[in-house]
Amino acid sequence: MKEYDVVVIGGSAAGLTAAITARRFYPEKKVLIVRKESKVLIPCGIPYIYGTVGTPDNNLIPDAVLEKNNIDLLVGEVTEIKKDDKTVKVSDGESIKYEKLIIATGSIPLVPPIKGSDKENVFVIKKDVEYLSSLLDKVDQSKDMVIIGGGFIGMEFADECKKGRDINISVLEMLPHCLMLVFDPEFCKQGEEIIKQRGVNIITSEKAEEITGNKKVETVKLSSGDTVKADVVLIGIGTRPEAEIAKNAGIELNEKGAIKVDRYMQTSEKDIFACGDCCEKVSFFDKSPVNLMLASIAVNEARIAGANLYKINRSNEGVIGTYSTVIGDTALARAGLSVEAAKKIGYDVVVGQAEAPNCHPGCMPGSSNLKVSLVFEEGTGILLGGELIGAKSGGELINLISGGISKRMTADDIATFQMGTHPALTASPIAYQISNAAEMAIKQMQVTNINLSS
Ligand SMILES: Cc1cc2nc3c(=O)[nH]c(=O)nc-3n(C[C@H](O)[C@H](O)[C@H](O)COP(=O)(O)OP(=O)(O)OC[C@H]3O[C@@H](n4cnc5c(N)ncnc54)[C@H](O)[C@@H]3O)c2cc1C
Numbered sequence: 375m376k377e378y379d380v381v382v383i384g385g386s387a388a389g390l391t392a393a394i395t396a397r398r399f400y401p402e403k404k405v406l407i408v409r410k411e412s413k414v415l416i417p418c419g420i421p422y423i424y425g426t427v428g429t430p431d432n433n434l435i436p437d438a439v440l441e442k443n444n445i446d447l448l449v450g451e452v453t454e455i456k457k458d459d460k461t462v463k464v465s466d467g468e469s470i471k472y473e474k475l476i477i478a479t480g481s482i483p484l485v486p487p488i489k490g491s492d493k494e495n496v497f498v499i500k501k502d503v504e505y506l507s508s509l510l511d512k513v514d515q516s517k518d519m520v521i522i523g524g525g526f527i528g529m530e531f532a533d534e535c536k537k538g539r540d541i542n543i544s545v546l547e548m549l550p551h552c553l554m555l556v557f558d559p560e561f562c563k564q565g566e567e568i569i570k571q572r573g574v575n576i577i578t579s580e581k582a583e584e585i586t587g588n589k590k591v592e593t594v595k596l597s598s599g600d601t602v603k604a605d606v607v608l609i610g611i612g613t614r615p616e617a618e619i620a621k622n623a624g625i626e627l628n629e630k631g632a633i634k635v636d637r638y639m640q641t642s643e644k645d646i647f648a649c650g651d652c653c654e655k656v657s658f659f660d661k662s663p664v665n666l667m668l669a670s671i672a673v674n675e676a677r678i679a680g681a682n683l684y685k686i687n688r689s690n691e692g693v694i695g696t697y698s699t700v701i702g703d704t705a706l707a708r709a710g711l712s713v714e715a716a717k718k719i720g721y722d723v724v725v726g727q728a729e730a731p732n733c734h735p736g737c738m739p740g741s742s743n744l745k746v747s748l749v750f751e752e753g754t755g756i757l758l759g760g761e762l763i764g765a766k767s768g769g770e771l772i773n774l775i776s777g778g779i780s781k782r783m784t785a786d787d788i789a790t791f792q793m794g795t796h797p798a799l800t801a802s803p804i805a806y807q808i809s810n811a812a813e814m815a816i817k818q819m820q821v822t823n824i825n826l827s828s
Contacts, residue, residue, distance in 0.1 A: 377471040378406040380683060381462060383452045383619070384478035385409030386417060386501065388650025388672040390435065392476045395680025397443045399687065403473075406446045408464060415501050418669050421527065423506060424513055425534030430503040455623035457643050474645050474683045477620055477633060478676065481613035481651035481667055486522075488609075490585030496607045499527065509608070516606040518542045520594045522582050523610040524552030526699040526706075529565065531608060532574045533701055544575040544602050546582055546594065556697055558712050558747075561763050568701045577602070613667055615652045628654045630665070637689045639679035647683065649675035658692035658780070659711060659758070660719050666695055696776040698769045703742070707772035710759030710779045713749055722752035726785070726815030732765035734795075734802035744768050746807040748775070748788070750815045755784040760808070767800070775808060785819070788812035 380400070382393045385407045393407050419433040427433050440447050448470075454463040455477075461469045483498035485491060497509045513519065513535050521528045524547030532543050545552060551562035552569075566576050581597040585607055593601040615632040626634040626642035632654040639647045650672035655664040671693055681687040698707035716723045726748050733741035744764035751758055760775035762768040778788055789812040795803045 375461070375469050375471055376406075377404075378446070379403035379473045380405045380476065381470055381472035381474075382407045382476040382478060383409075383455075383462065384480055384650070384652075385411075385414050385447070386435070386478070386480055386650070386672075387669040388480065388652075388676040389476070389478035390414075390439065391673045391676035392478055392647075392649055392680040393445045394439070394443050395677050396474075396476070396683055397445060399681045400684055403684075404446070405444075406448060406470065407440065408448045408450060408452050408462065408470070410449070410451045411502065412449050413503050415503060415506070417501050420499060420501070420506065421530035421534045423510060423534075424531065425537035429510070430506045434503075452619055455619055455625070455646075457623050457625070457646065460645065472645075474647070476676075476679055476683075477617075477625075477641070477646065477648040477652060478650045478672075479616045479619065479652045480672075482616050483609070484612045484614055485609065486582070486611055488522075488582050488585055490587070490591070491609065493585055493587050494590040495605060496585055496591050496609065498609045509606075512606045513541070514539070516541055518603040519544070519606045519608065520582075520602055520604040521545045521608045521610060522594070523547065523612070524549070524576070524578070525555060525610065525612070526553060526697065528608075528610045529553065529569055529701055530699060531610060532569060533572060536572055536574060542575065542603075543573075544577055544604075545569070546580060546596070546602070547576070547578045548581045548597075550579050552576060552578065553706070556708055557706065557761055558714070561706060561708075561761055564763055565701055565704075565706050568704050572702055613651065615667075617652050620648070620652070628663070630654070630663070635690075637691075638682045638686050639675055639690060640682070647679040649679040656692045658694045661692060664693045664695070666693055668697065670696060691780070694776050694779050696772060698772050700766060700769070703766065704764060705744075705766045705768040706761075706763050707768050708759070708761040709772050709776035710757070711749060712759060712761070716749055716751075716758050721758060723758065724750050724752050724755075724785075724815045724818045726750070726811040726813065726818065728805075728807045728810035728814060729764075730801045730805035730807050730810070732767045732801055733799070734797050734805070738797055740798075741765075744771070744801065744807055746771070746775075746811045748785075748808065748811040748815060750785045750812075750819070752819065755786060755816070755819060757783050757785070757788060760811075762807075771808065778808075785812040785815045789816060
């Protein structure tokens, strides 16, 4: 029987990062990754296979990183965890002994109970090279595509599938707006406008009732009774934790089927850790359960799990919720709480907004506008959330906002923080969006205070 100090199940965002972190913190330990697939996709790059990057093979996590970090790889499926004798059983029958185990088995797509979703040419988003290649063939032949789910993944797919193809694409969303689970309505409407300008048909406040056709899909029937023509349907409504082997091993799951972990990413078993989409998450703000599954969260948890295997070095403060996406050339991003989410938790909030070009002067080549909106707690002035729309540089600015949230910076801290600026790279220091959004919020807080005291 093979023996390893550390065995990691799963080789995507969480598993790979957990293994690399284990190697850094415990250089003397023997580390093995067991993963199902011979080629691992960059999960967040999947929509770009259908436009910008062209094929699944252009969207892979290189295995060179394993050799560089002296991590062994076994391609195979773990079918059983025997926690009492500290072994895992792999599909070929082989058993491997571990001292510490990390479960990073990720998530699998949700399939809604829509009649006809088993018809030919109906796809979900699997992280599987062959499956996604066959979807690519179908999209290339398609004239009418329907995407069920107007979240950021559905919108990215619509935008990418439109590139270089003469194809009708409809995005179907049951909420009043696309992107609504992430952004405030103002930003959702702007996002919808941009994708409509790119020729995508947006259908909101409508559910897919049935997928019809003989063997292959022909239409999607909506809750209103209308039908939309379709030769390919893509269902992108989310994922659920893949935690079957953990459950069968008697490791505790929560009511949503995710592996329960403490703040050190330790499961109900002392020597078994979990990270990524397969494990439960709580909010940074009120520690309530959070359903969010993002690669950035998975990697953050993996850095904690890998570091804590033999000694507690790091702890998890909970999920801030930092997303970014791009529609056409416009970035949309959010970190932390929206106004609505903050009020739901019980915060009184003040919002500050600022908009400026991301270069200065604004006539610099490549310059475009970036609008930032920040949400602060009334009274303390602590930053709770932020969202932005505009220039692609917003993809990095949102991370700065997320950092500010995690360090509980106040509006005053943000208004006076020392940024670096450059005409070709950033907004002008005078118009720097996050500082000015903070100033706008401070102004409002002062007005509110005056009103309160008068
Ligand atoms: C289309 C799409 C776009 C996305 N875009 C973004 C984005 O822009 N930004 C972002 O932050 N997030 C994005 N996400 C979410 C992100 O992909 C996930 O949060 C991330 O993949 C989670 O990583 P993970 O390692 O936990 O799980 P997964 O990526 O699901 O990987 C799980 C791994 O475990 C392996 N495995 C499972 N069971 C076994 C077993 N029994 N034996 C052996 N191996 C096993 C799998 O084969 C796989 O290697 C996107 C997701 C999708 C689908």
